[in-house]
Amino acid sequence: MAEERKLSWDHSDIERVCGFQSRKFTGVNYVFTCIIGAALSALFYAALLPFRGRGIQLIDMFFHGGAEHRSTIPYYTVFLTGWALAIVFVKWKKLQVQRRALEVKILPDDPNFVLSPRTAREILDRMYEKVDSPRRFVLFDRIERALSNLKNLGNISAVAECLNNQAANDDNYLASSYTVLKGFIWAIPVLGFIGTVIGLSTAVGGFGTVVAQGADIEQLKSSLGGVTGGLAVAFETTLIALVAALFVQLVMTFVQNKEELFLDDCADYCHRNLIAKMKNVNLIEPEA
Numbered sequence: 001m002a003e004e005r006k007l008s009w010d011h012s013d014i015e016r017v018c019g020f021q022s023r024k025f026t027g028v029n030y031v032f033t034c035i036i037g038a039a040l041s042a043l044f045y046a047a048l049l050p051f052r053g054r055g056i057q058l059i060d061m062f063f064h065g066g067a068e069h070r071s072t073i074p075y076y077t078v079f080l081t082g083w084a085l086a087i088v089f090v091k092w093k094k095l096q097v098q099r100r101a102l103e104v105k106i107l108p109d110d111p112n113f114v115l116s117p118r119t120a121r122e123i124l125d126r127m128y129e130k131v132d133s134p135r136r137f138v139l140f141d142r143i144e145r146a147l148s149n150l151k152n153l154g155n156i157s158a159v160a161e162c163l164n165n166q167a168a169n170d171d172n173y174l175a176s177s178y179t180v181l182k183g184f185i186w187a188i189p190v191l192g193f194i195g196t197v198i199g200l201s202t203a204v205g206g207f208g209t210v211v212a213q214g215a216d217i218e219q220l221k222s223s224l225g226g227v228t229g230g231l232a233v234a235f236e237t238t239l240i241a242l243v244a245a246l247f248v249q250l251v252m253t254f255v256q257n258k259e260e261l262f263l264d265d266c267a268d269y270c271h272r273n274l275i276a277k278m279k280n281v282n283l284i285e286p287e288a
Contacts, residue, residue: 006129007104009136014093025138025170026094026259027177028087036090037083044078061236073195073237077188081244084184085251091177092255099262101139104130107273115277120147139266142166146274156278163270167263174259181252185245192241199234 015022020032051059064072106127107113115123124147127134134140146162 006132007100007137008132009097010132012097012100013136014090014097022136023177024173025136025177026091026098026174028090028094030087030180033086033090034083036086037079040082040086041075041079044082057236061233061240070233071195071198071237073191073198074240077191077195077237077241077244080184080188080191081248084181084188084248087181087184088248088251088255092258095255095259095262098138099265101131101137102265102269106130106143107277113277115150115274117150120150123147138170138263139269142170142266142270143274146270156275159278160271160275163267163274167267167270170266171263174263178252178256181248185249185252188245188248189238189241192238195237195241196234199237 009022010016013022015029015032018032020029023029045062048059048062052063053060061070062074062078064070064075104127106123113119124144127140127143131137131140134144142163145166146159149162150159
């Protein structure tokens with residue numbers, strides 16, 4: 001039988017593999033994700049560039065200038081979208097690494113095994129043999145905290161309370177790791193609205209100039225046509241931003257749901273493999 005490979009954070013975490021400082025659990029390094037987001041934005045525009053100027057509105061609206069005098073707002077929108085997607089992607093990769101901890105066996109196969117302060121030391125030793133940097137993993141961080149303090153906790157209810165408190169802390173930390181991402185989802189539509197306001201100002205301002213000059217009816221009709229065309233261009237930035245924000249929100253919701261399921265699996269693992277292995281007696285062993 002082949003020897004079980006040691007689970008290593010440094011060789012599994014995408015940030016560490018790429019040479020960047022790794023954040024705790026599924027938290028992300030924003031410098032690393034910013035670089036990925038910039039690369040995604042560049043690839044997106046590289047794919048659209050050959051089709052620019054061919055009269056395809058869905059392509060041209062991502063570029064500034066032209067006869068319609070489009071703004072540069074779509075560039076910022078695409079960049080923030082790429083950065084947000086990079087954050088979601090890195091979190092998903094880190095979550096895959098965290099899930100591998102559930103497959104590591106650190107308890108004996110003996111069905112009569114009882115967890116006590118003495119056997120807890122054996123489990124911790126086995127965990128360190130099979131896992132490099134256990135505190136980097138949500139599951140092993142909980143186990144280590146509980147087992148390291150097992151003798152002081154005294155009974156099953158105290159150990160269970162310790163695990164539940166740590167689970168709550170993990171929930172709060174992983175929820176806070178979405179704060180910046182949610183900020184991007186808020187900022188992307190705002191950028192679209194700013195682009196629309198700029199377009200509306202330009203269109204209406206041009207019409208106001210024609211009216212102030214006392215133009216005849218034909219000139220007014222021509223100018224009004226330009227205003228309506230300008231309004232259509234102005235709302236393009238909002239369309240881009242809303243579609244981008246919707247897409248990012250859907251992808252984020254999918255990954256966030258996966259993280260919540262993972263936390264539930266960690267809690268279930270601890271109860272099945274730790275709490276259920278304890279006898280319903282005081283765990284403090286008498287001194288010799």
